[in-house]
Amino acid sequence: MTNAWPPGRTFWTTEFPERTNDRTTPFLFKGIVPPAAAIADDVLDGFAVIRHAHTADTGISAHARVYVGEERRDDLLDRVLAAPAWTDGGFVTWMQELVAAERFSVVINNLETISPALAAGLGHLLASLFDGWGVPLGGAELVAFAGNYSGTAFGVHEGYEDAFLTHYGPGVKHFYTWSNEEYQKLTGGQDPLYGDYLWLLDHAKHFVLEPGDALFLPRRVFHVGRQDEFSVSIAMPLYTYPDAAILRAAVLPDLLEAHLTGGPDTELGQPSPMTEFTAGTTPVTRRLTALATRTLNSAGRHAERAVERHLRQRWNTLLSNGGWEMVQDDLARAEAATAFDPNQVTAGATVAVTAPYRLIVDGDQAFLRGCEITTDPDVLTPELVTAVNTAPLTLPADDNVLTAVRALGATGGLTATPAPKETSA
Numbered sequence: 475m476t477n478a479w480p481p482g483r484t485f486w487t488t489e490f491p492e493r494t495n496d497r498t499t500p501f502l503f504k505g506i507v508p509p510a511a512a513i514a515d516d517v518l519d520g521f522a523v524i525r526h527a528h529t530a531d532t533g534i535s536a537h538a539r540v541y542v543g544e545e546r547r548d549d550l551l552d553r554v555l556a557a558p559a560w561t562d563g564g565f566v567t568w569m570q571e572l573v574a575a576e577r578f579s580v581v582i583n584n585l586e587t588i589s590p591a592l593a594a595g596l597g598h599l600l601a602s603l604f605d606g607w608g609v610p611l612g613g614a615e616l617v618a619f620a621g622n623y624s625g626t627a628f629g630v631h632e633g634y635e636d637a638f639l640t641h642y643g644p645g646v647k648h649f650y651t652w653s654n655e656e657y658q659k660l661t662g663g664q665d666p667l668y669g670d671y672l673w674l675l676d677h678a679k680h681f682v683l684e685p686g687d688a689l690f691l692p693r694r695v696f697h698v699g700r701q702d703e704f705s706v707s708i709a710m711p712l713y714t715y716p717d718a719a720i721l722r723a724a725v726l727p728d729l730l731e732a733h734l735t736g737g738p739d740t741e742l743g744q745p746s747p748m749t750e751f752t753a754g755t756t757p758v759t760r761r762l763t764a765l766a767t768r769t770l771n772s773a774g775r776h777a778e779r780a781v782e783r784h785l786r787q788r789w790n791t792l793l794s795n796g797g798w799e800m801v802q803d804d805l806a807r808a809e810a811a812t813a814f815d816p817n818q819v820t821a822g823a824t825v826a827v828t829a830p831y832r833l834i835v836d837g838d839q840a841f842l843r844g845c846e847i848t849t850d851p852d853v854l855t856p857e858l859v860t861a862v863n864t865a866p867l868t869l870p871a872d873d874n875v876l877t878a879v880r881a882l883g884a885t886g887g888l889t890a891t892p893a894p895k896e897t898s899a
Contacts, residue, residue: 479508497607505686521620535801540573579620586615597798612714630652631697641689650678650698651696814886815890822871833887849881
């Protein structure tokens with residue numbers, strides 16, 4: 475078994491499908507994630523960022539939930555977020571005192587938006603997965619589980635996405651899985667199982683996760699985690715939304731809007747006529763049915779162009795964001811954009827794309843860290859894009875390039891180092 479980091483293409487094309495029965499059964503990859511990529515303290519640092527944002531009343535997409543046993547305790551969340559910080563090494567005691575319980579768990583969603591270290595470190599795994607396995611069109615996120623809970627707060631449940639569960643200790647995690655078919659035979663249904671499910675564990679596949687391990691968990695597999703000591707794990711679900719969901723949520727609304735919008739002087743903008751009382755709804759039904767038929771026929775003729783336009787934008791947005799799903803209030807992105815000083819962008823300065831993000835230029839649109847700006851492809855040439863994605867780039871004395879780089883800095887995906895000051899001999 476390979477322990478190369480990040481895993482190479484051969485891992486994804488050969489070893490991974492072989493170990494997971496063509497990606498359909500769980501498998502534990504031992505010691506695959508090095509400490510340089512992620513450690514437990516990175517998660518606690520991310521939780522501290524959420525607490526600081528709460529105190530500052532800053533809106534962020536990352537959010538935490540607190541559980542005592544299997545009970546979600548939103549009534550305790552404000553207390554946990556507003557309390558004075560824990561001392562070094564004292565997180566467990568600090569939480570126990572705040573929730574007045576021996577065992578607890580904290581779940582954090584969209585950790586990649588508040589932890590640049592984890593976004594970059596585990597972004598290496600995501601980038602290699604994209605290259606060797608494929609691209610989930612919804613991207614991925616980081617979901618942290620921290621606590622000394624005796625069982626996952628969600629009970630024995632199934633996930634609807636393929637995912638990797640990476641573990642960072644310090645304690646070990648015992649993880650139990652059942653295929654969907656096995657679970658239905660044992661329990662008589664597909665509902666989650668809470669409370670006393672110890673009898674079910676004897677029928678499970680059992681994995682022991684230690685720091686640095688990564689468990690592949692296919693979608694629709696039932697599972698639960700248990701532990702005796704405090705530990706931290708990070709799940710990385712891969713969002714492969716159904717094609718119908720993408721059309722329903724993103725493509726068809728825009729397509730139909732374009733075919734049903736018109737000004738007051740156009741046919742589409744004309745008010746509906748008064749309907750004769752005695753005729754009832756029949757004339758309206760006929761009229762709207764005719765309009766719907768014409769609209770759908772016309773939309774069908776334009777569907778391929780609309781789908782292609784949406785997918786190109788989704789693809790470029792996702793890849794430029796390092797593969798992480800796009801969220802509205804990405805705190806790390808906002809802070810990086812604020813920290814970028816366009817006055818430092820001068821000839822001789824160096825700029826670098828922040829890992830794990832990527833600059834992509836498609837026609838007159840540039841994408842970086844999920845943001846899109848209009849640009850001139852004759853300025854942001856393929857050679858320049860490749861250079862800045864590969865290594866820090868020393869900027870030329872070209873006003874057009876400097877202007878483009880300043881605009882890109884507003885995405886939060888660039889860092890700039892001022893040009894060296896000249897010294898007199």
